[in-house]
Amino acid sequence: MDRTEFFLALIVFLLAAQIFQSEGQTAGFIMVPVLLILVLLPFYVVMAAAIEHDDT
Numbered sequence: 001m002d003r004t005e006f007f008l009a010l011i012v013f014l015l016a017a018q019i020f021q022s023e024g025q026t027a028g029f030i031m032v033p034v035l036l037i038l039v040l041l042p043f044y045v046v047m048a049a050a051i052e053h054d055d056t
Contacts, residue, residue, distance in 0.1 A: 003048070010037060 017034050020027070 010041070013037070 014034065014037070017030050020030050
């Protein structure tokens, strides 16, 4: 999967999570992946940049 497709899939997932949320109460099965994405995505971006920097 291309990185662009990965980020587009993340955007779609996060938008679906926003739509799924109702009246301020979010189900746990949707909150756990959202929190994992928000926590792990910066690490992925930094590691991808470091790997690309090493290749040059």
